[in-house]
Every structure is written in C-alpha cells, then in structure tokens.
Amino acid sequence: MTPPRISADRLWKRLMALGQDGALPNGGVNRQALSVEEIRAWRRVIAWGTEAGLVPSTDPAGNLFLTFKGSAPQLAPVVAGSHIDSQPTGGLFDGAFGTLAALEAVTAIVEANLAPERSIVVVGWMNEEGSRFAPGMMGSELFAGLRSLDDVLAVRDADGVSVGEALTRVHEAFPDMEHRPLGFPIHSYIEPHIEQADLLEKSGAVIGIVTGIQGKKTYEVTIAGREAHAGTEPMERRQDAVQAFARVALMMQQAMAVDDKVKFTIGRLMVEPNAPSVVPAKVTFRIDLRHPSNALLDQLDTQLEAILIKEATPCSFNIRRLVDAPSNDFDSGLMNAIRSSAKRHGFHHLDLLSAAGHDARQLAPLTRSAMIFIPCQGGISHHPEEWAQPDHVAAGAAVLLDLLLQETGLSSHQGDA
Amino acid sequence: MTPPRISADRLWKRLMALGQDGALPNGGVNRQALSVEEIRAWRRVIAWGTEAGLVPSTDPAGNLFLTFKGSAPQLAPVVAGSHIDSQPTGGLFDGAFGTLAALEAVTAIVEANLAPERSIVVVGWMNEEGSRFAPGMMGSELFAGLRSLDDVLAVRDADGVSVGEALTRVHEAFPDMEHRPLGFPIHSYIEPHIEQADLLEKSGAVIGIVTGIQGKKTYEVTIAGREAHAGTEPMERRQDAVQAFARVALMMQQAMAVDDKVKFTIGRLMVEPNAPSVVPAKVTFRIDLRHPSNALLDQLDTQLEAILIKEATPCSFNIRRLVDAPSNDFDSGLMNAIRSSAKRHGFHHLDLLSAAGHDARQLAPLTRSAMIFIPCQGGISHHPEEWAQPDHVAAGAAVLLDLLLQETGLSSHQGDA
Numbered sequence: 135m136t137p138p139r140i141s142a143d144r145l146w147k148r149l150m151a152l153g154q155d156g157a158l159p160n161g162g163v164n165r166q167a168l169s170v171e172e173i174r175a176w177r178r179v180i181a182w183g184t185e186a187g188l189v190p191s192t193d194p195a196g197n198l199f200l201t202f203k204g205s206a207p208q209l210a211p212v213v214a215g216s217h218i219d220s221q222p223t224g225g226l227f228d229g230a231f232g233t234l235a236a237l238e239a240v241t242a243i244v245e246a247n248l249a250p251e252r253s254i255v256v257v258g259w260m261n262e263e264g265s266r267f268a269p270g271m272m273g274s275e276l277f278a279g280l281r282s283l284d285d286v287l288a289v290r291d292a293d294g295v296s297v298g299e300a301l302t303r304v305h306e307a308f309p310d311m312e313h314r315p316l317g318f319p320i321h322s323y324i325e326p327h328i329e330q331a332d333l334l335e336k337s338g339a340v341i342g343i344v345t346g347i348q349g350k351k352t353y354e355v356t357i358a359g360r361e362a363h364a365g366t367e368p369m370e371r372r373q374d375a376v377q378a379f380a381r382v383a384l385m386m387q388q389a390m391a392v393d394d395k396v397k398f399t400i401g402r403l404m405v406e407p408n409a410p411s412v413v414p415a416k417v418t419f420r421i422d423l424r425h426p427s428n429a430l431l432d433q434l435d436t437q438l439e440a441i442l443i444k445e446a447t448p449c450s451f452n453i454r455r456l457v458d459a460p461s462n463d464f465d466s467g468l469m470n471a472i473r474s475s476a477k478r479h480g481f482h483h484l485d486l487l488s489a490a491g492h493d494a495r496q497l498a499p500l501t502r503s504a505m506i507f508i509p510c511q512g513g514i515s516h517h518p519e520e521w522a523q524p525d526h527v528a529a530g531a532a533v534l535l536d537l538l539l540q541e542t543g544l545s546s547h548q549g550d551a
Numbered sequence: 552m553t554p555p556r557i558s559a560d561r562l563w564k565r566l567m568a569l570g571q572d573g574a575l576p577n578g579g580v581n582r583q584a585l586s587v588e589e590i591r592a593w594r595r596v597i598a599w600g601t602e603a604g605l606v607p608s609t610d611p612a613g614n615l616f617l618t619f620k621g622s623a624p625q626l627a628p629v630v631a632g633s634h635i636d637s638q639p640t641g642g643l644f645d646g647a648f649g650t651l652a653a654l655e656a657v658t659a660i661v662e663a664n665l666a667p668e669r670s671i672v673v674v675g676w677m678n679e680e681g682s683r684f685a686p687g688m689m690g691s692e693l694f695a696g697l698r699s700l701d702d703v704l705a706v707r708d709a710d711g712v713s714v715g716e717a718l719t720r721v722h723e724a725f726p727d728m729e730h731r732p733l734g735f736p737i738h739s740y741i742e743p744h745i746e747q748a749d750l751l752e753k754s755g756a757v758i759g760i761v762t763g764i765q766g767k768k769t770y771e772v773t774i775a776g777r778e779a780h781a782g783t784e785p786m787e788r789r790q791d792a793v794q795a796f797a798r799v800a801l802m803m804q805q806a807m808a809v810d811d812k813v814k815f816t817i818g819r820l821m822v823e824p825n826a827p828s829v830v831p832a833k834v835t836f837r838i839d840l841r842h843p844s845n846a847l848l849d850q851l852d853t854q855l856e857a858i859l860i861k862e863a864t865p866c867s868f869n870i871r872r873l874v875d876a877p878s879n880d881f882d883s884g885l886m887n888a889i890r891s892s893a894k895r896h897g898f899h900h901l902d903l904l905s906a907a908g909h910d911a912r913q914l915a916p917l918t919r920s921a922m923i924f925i926p927c928q929g930g931i932s933h934h935p936e937e938w939a940q941p942d943h944v945a946a947g948a949a950v951l952l953d954l955l956l957q958e959t960g961l962s963s964h965q966g967d968a
Contacts, residue, residue: 380800
C-alpha cells in the first residue's frame with residue numbers, strides 16, 4: 135500500500151477552476167455568500183467530493199459538508215476546511231484554498247485505500263466574508279451557537295434579499311442533499327488559509343503555525359448635530375457633525391496608539407445630508423479595533439466611549455457595539471503536529487498570530503483547533519491580485535494531510551513538544 | 552387715475568399656487584432646475600404674465616423673461632425678479648417670492664394704466680439653487696458672461712442628464728415662445744428675496760436693505776492614501792485617508808476662526824472604498840468658505856492649502872477651486888430708494904449683509920443693482936418649514952413697486968440720502 139500523497143497538480147487546477155465561479159475580468163473573483171456564483175461553486179465542489187466517495191450535506195446555517203465516512207461513524211469526526219465565498223473584489227485563494235486543500239487531503243486518503251475509524255468532514259462555512267450579508271462568519275457562528283438562527287436569517291443584503299431567502303434558493307438548487315441539524319461534536323478542526331499579511335514571505339517561511347487570532351471589536355457610531363445653511367449660520371451656533379467627527383477620529387487615533395499591535399480603523403463613513411452648502415447634521419461611521427489582548431481591548435473600548443463623551447459636544451452621539459470577538463489561542467498539540475510535519479517535509483515554518491479573523495475562531499472554544507497558513511504574495515488579499523505560489527499551496531495541503539492522518543489515527547506522527 | 556397698488560391677496564394666492572408645482576407631502580417643494588415641475592411652474596407664471604399683457608421670452612441659458620413693453624423699447628429695461636427653481640427639500644418662498652413679487656408689481660402698473668417709456672422685465676433665472684446641476688447661479692452667470700455656455704450645457708445631473716438635454720425639453724414645452732440672445736443691457740436690477748437668516752425677525756424689521764453679499768469660495772479636495780486590510784496593516788505603515796482628513800478638517804476649522812464673520816463648512820464627504828474593514832484609500836470633500844472681505848478670503852485660501860501640505864501627510868492631496876465669488880456692494884442710490892419707500896409705508900427696515908449668495912451678485916457688476924429682503928420665520932430656509940408672513944410678502948412687493956415706478960420715471964420718489 136503506497137502512503138497517501140496529495141496531487142499538487144489536481145489541487146492547483148481545481149483552485150483555478152473554482153475561480154471561474156464569479157470570475158471578474160481583471161482576474162479577481164466576486165463570489166459572495168449564497169449568490170448564484172456560490173451555488174455554481176457548490177456544484178463544482180460537491181461533484182469533486184462525490185467523485186471521491188464523499189457524501190454532501192448541509193445544515194440550517196447553509197454550511198456545506200462533504201463527509202468521508204469512517205468505519206466508526208459514531209465517533210466525532212475530524213473537520214477541515216474554510217469557506218468558498220469571497221469579497222466582491224476578492225481573489226482566488228482566500229477561503230477556496232482551505233476548502234480545496236481539505237478536499238485534496240481527504241481524496242489522497244481515499245485514493246490510498248485507507249479506512250479511518252473516525253469520519254473526516256470537509257467544510258465550507260457559510261458567509262465568512264460578510265460583504266453581502268454583514269457581519270460575516272455567519273455559518274461558523276451559528277454552528278458554534280454564538281448567534282440566533284432567526285436573527286441571522288433576517289439579515290438583508292443591499293437589494294433587500296434576506297439570508298433566509300437566499301439560503302432557501304441555495305438549498306432548492308440541491309434538492310437531494312442530506313440536511314443535518316445545526317452543530318455536532320468535532321474531534322478536532324484544522325483550517326488552512328493564506329496568511330493575508332507578509333510575515334511568512336518576508337521570513338522566507340512556507341508554513342505558518344498560527345498561535346491564535348487577535349481579538350476584534352467593531353462599532354457603529356452616530357454623531358448627530360443640526361442641519362443649517364452654510365452661508366448664514368454663525369459658527370458659534372453650529373452643531374456640525376463632520377467637525378465633531380474630525381475631533382473624535384483624531385483623538386481616538388491618538389488614544390489607540392498604546393502599542394504597535396493595535397489596529398484601529400475608521401473605514402466606513404456616511405454624512406447626512408451630504409450637501410456642499412449645508413452644515414452637516416449627521417455622521418455615521420464604523421470602527422474596527424483589533425489587538426491580541428482581550429484585556430487591552432476592553433480598556434480601549436472604555437476610552438473610545440470617553441472620547442465620544444468629551445469630543446462630540448455640541449453634537450450628541452450613539453455607540454453601537456457590533457462585533458466583540460475575543461482573541462483566541464490555538465491548540466498547542468495541533469501546533470506541534472503542524473511543526474513536525476513542516477520539518478519532516480523540509481518546509482521553513484514560522485509561528486505567527488493571525489491578524490485577520492477566521493472561522494477557526496468560532497471552532498476554537500468547541501474543540502482542539504489549529505490553522506495552517508501559507509504565504510500570499512506581498513501580503514495582498516481581498517483583491518484581484520491576491521496570489522499564492524503553487525508549491526506553497528501544495529505544501530499547505532501536504533501538512534494538512536499529515537494532520538488528518540494523525541487525528542484519525544492512521545499515522546503515528548506526533549508533535550515534538 | 553388711481554395710483555398703482557399691489558394686490559396682497561393675489562400675490563399670496565399665486566405663491567401658494569406655485570407651491571403646487573413640485574409640492575412635497577410635508578408642505579415643502581421639490582422644484583429643481585429644468586425639471587417637469589419647473590416646466591409646470593413656467594406654464595403657470597407665463598399664463599399670469601400674458602393675462603397682464605406681458606410677453607414671455609427665453610434665452611440660450613434657459614432664463615425666463617416676461618416683458619411689459621414700454622413706449623420706448625430701445626431703452627434698457629428695468630429688470631426685477633429672482634428664480635423659481637427650489638432645493639430638493641425646499642420651501643414656498645426662496646426664489647418664488649422674488650419672481651412673483653416682481654410680476655405683481657408690474658401687474659399693478661399695468662392695471663393702473665400707466666405707460667412707462669422704459670420696458671420692465673420680470674425674470675426667473677435658471678438654476679439658482681444648483682442642487683440638480685452643480686454649481687448653481689447658472690442662468691445669471693451665463694447672462695453676465697461669467698461662464699461658457701458649452702461648459703454649462705455639458706453639466707450632468709445624478710441621472711446623467713445634461714443641462715443641454717434638460718433645457719431642450721423645457722424649450723420644446725414652449726414652442727411658440729420668443730428666443731432672445733444671451734445678455735442685454737439693463738437699466739437697473741432689483742431682486743426681492745426672503746432673508747434666509749433671522750436678523751430682520753430679531754430686530755422686528757419688515758424690510759431688509761441689502762448692503763451686499765458676502766464673498767464665497769468653494770473647493771473640492773481629494774486626499775489619497777492606500778487601501779489595506781484593517782486587521783493586518785501595521786498602523787505605522789498606513790496611509791489612512793480618513794485619518795488624514797480628520798487632521799486636515801480640524802486644523803482648517805481652527806485656522807478659519809479668525810473672526811465671527813467667517814463661515815467654514817465641510818458639508819459633503821465621500822470615502823472610498825468605504826468598507827468597514829478596509830483602511831480607507833480616498834476621501835473627497837467639499838469646502839464652503841464665506842466672508843464679506845475678499846482680502847481675508849484670499850488670505851484664508853492660502854492657509855487652506857498650507858494646512859493640506861502639512862497635515863495630509865503621508866497621504867497626497869489635490870485641491871480644486873470650484874467657485875470664487877467675490878463679495879459685492881449694492882447700489883447706494885437704490886438702497887436709499889428702498890429706505891425711502893419703507894419709511895413712506897411705515898415699514899421697519901434694517902441694513903444688512905446677505906450671507907447667502909443670490910443671482911443679484913452676478914448682476915451687480917453689470918448694472919445698478921439692489922436686493923429687498925423680507926423676514927423668514929426663524930431664519931429657516933431650504934427646508935419645508937420655510938415661511939414668510941403674508942403682510943411681509945405684501946410689504947416686499949409694495950417696496951419693489953415703488954422702485955419700479957421710480958426707475959421707469961413713472962414717479963418722482965427719491966432716495967433721502
């Protein structure tokens with residue numbers, strides 16, 4: 135019996151083929167959650183899975199599972215994968231790499247005629263990106279019981295289509311697919327992903343051993359002033375929402391600079407009535423705040439509100455907390471296994487913290503979890519120019535295969551810690 | 552022969568009737584330049600004018616003229632009026648009052664069987680407001696030769712319709728109307744208007760003798776940074792256009808506070824890509840700067856650019872000067888005539904500077920010009936709640952009538968200075 139080996143060529147070709155679903159003229163991908171493009175991608179991934187003997191299923195959250203049934207299916211399965219939705223101007227690798235690497239690793243096990251006791255499930259989580267339906271991570275958050283299904287199904291996109299309506303269309307496109315209840319016990323979870331930063335590239339490493347994901351808080355803040363004529367309203371009588379915003383934004387930026395790991399961003403901003411000759415009455419903006427330390431994030435949260443109290447005057451304000459995702463650490467045993475595998479293959483590797491959020495954050499509290507990063511060129515992602523080298527893609531899948539073999543007991547490779 | 556008298560009742564009823572063209576459910580008016588609503592308003596105003604024997608005409612700029620022909624039509628006419636377009640959420644009086652007061656004053660002269668040598672022209676200038684097609688004052692600026700006709704006709708609204716296309720539709724709606732060339736000599740110009748501030752109301756005055764219009768400069772500024780991932784891009788490497796904007800806006804606001812007559816407004820602001828988790832790459836905003844002193848405005852202009860040079864770093868910027876309308880003084884003889892008329896009628900009056908821009912600014916360099924203000928409730932305008940009292944509306948028209956009689960030589964009332 136030959137040992138299982140991934141086919142680098144097949145994996146690469148499938149990655150390129152999946153990029154046809156939602157392909158943009160500039161080489162990018164627009165395959166947003168629950169879209170017709172994602173339905174086409176499901177069809178493609180399911181066909182590849184069933185060809186290898188995997189059984190497709192879905193759940194009320196619209197997650198896609200492909201199960202390689204073990205000989206003891208009552209045991210909690212090993213789950214690996216990522217997501218196949220993209221940003222509206224996304225690339226070929228974010229999400230797709232993780233799901234297809236998992237499919238490739240399982241296919242390699244099948245082709246080697248190995249029969250694990252424990253089932254292996256390839257997953258594509260629903261709406262990781264959150265661009266069409268905000269916020270993202272819907273599938274993994276629902277799976278982990280972090281959000282209510284009713285609330286998520288009611289979220290609407292810019293055209294007024296709800297998650298529930300869009301999901302019904304996806305499920306209707308696959309009438310014969312097995313439906314399973316939301317959530318199930320998992321033996322361990324491994325998610326391969328491109329790094330979306332350039333630490334690996336800069337250090338010449340091929341495999342990133344992800345130690346954890348930084349915490350993230352997001353906010354929607356509204357500053358409300360009073361509309362007035364730009365030519366007549368005396369300055370001292372104004373309640374100018376844009377000027378209040380400028381003070382608030384500047385003070386926040388200064389206050390957040392406590393260390394070089396803080397990431398503070400005001401990326402979205404709407405002004406009302408947004409007319410050149412009208413003193414602006416309202417500014418609505420989003421804050422994205424990230425740091426590895428939950429304690430520091432909580433402390434900065436207090437400061438944000440204190441700055442609003444002090445600087446929004448004479449305008450009033452409202453602060454709405456949207457996302458409060460604590461930082462997490464990944465399983466040290468799995469991290470050791472990734473390290474051992476990289477060493478065995480001769481891949482340079484690096485321990486690093488993920489600055490971006492991933493579905494693995496939701497899985498980490500439920501089960502032993504880990505992430506395998508591969509480099510992406512220039513650290514660019516969420517962009518048509520997002521690119522990973524074929525040999526790095528293959529390396530990530532090869533390491534994942536080692537982990538699946540270990541987690542299903544098919545091999546005895548052990549972490550070296 | 553009875554002396555001419557305006558009909559306060561007819562003028563008020565016509566103001567209310569004109570408010571039906573573009574009426575909003577909340578009592579406001581949306582009658583933007585060259586719209587179907589303005590075509591309906593033209594039809595109404597032309598019908599009232601022709602009923603009194605006035606002859607309608609238009610010009611390549613889409614201005615509307617109603618001429619009461621004098622016995623010596625070769626003499627330069629006296630022109631009075633304002634505009635009949637409105638803001639998208641405007642009121643019943645801004646513009647409409649001035650045009651209908653002029654129509655009422657001329658109608659009173661006709662009804663008194665007076666036959667002036669000099670013609671009197673009632674005017675409705677095209678697109679004073681500039682909300683559909685920006686910037687405003689198109690009709691009076693074209694009349695005064697301040698802009699090129701080709702440039703103005705090429706301006707497009709948010710739906711992609713050009714001024715030229717919209718104007719063709721207006722002219723097609725009135726196939727029999729006389730077309731005259733752009734611009735003609737004017738003996739004097741008088742524009743009645745609501746104050747759009749509350750100085751008259753606060754001082755208990757009914758007639759405002761407008762001494763001039765404050766100068767105005769407007770700008771479009773672009774701050775360009777670099778798009779990046781909000782979760783991964785280190786703060787020190789960012790070129791965050793929103794943060795650069797916050798610094799710039801705050802420094803500008805502080806630098807402009809040289810005296811209490813400065814009006815500085817950033818009313819319009821667009822962020823790109825305007826996504827919550829993306830470091831913003833571009834901010835485009837408008838500055839509206841006004842002051843009675845042209846010298847100070849020029850000085851502040853230099854400061855605005857200096858602040859951009861200093862504070863936009865590490866982003867780059869571009870500053871585009873849109874409007875540079877110097878302040879102007881109105882004719883002292885006409886101001887005296889307004890004062891005398893107000894005294895004769897027993898109307899409390901007040902000299903004041905107009906903080907808002909008006910078509911009269913463009914006429915002032917061409918001919919002796921003046922503006923007659925009446926109070927508007929709470930100083931509110933560009934708003935459905937804009938309101939003027941019926942007796943103030945009648946007072947403004949009565950004073951205008953006195954000026955028309957004097958300017959056409961039909962009466963010998965003289966200024967008292």
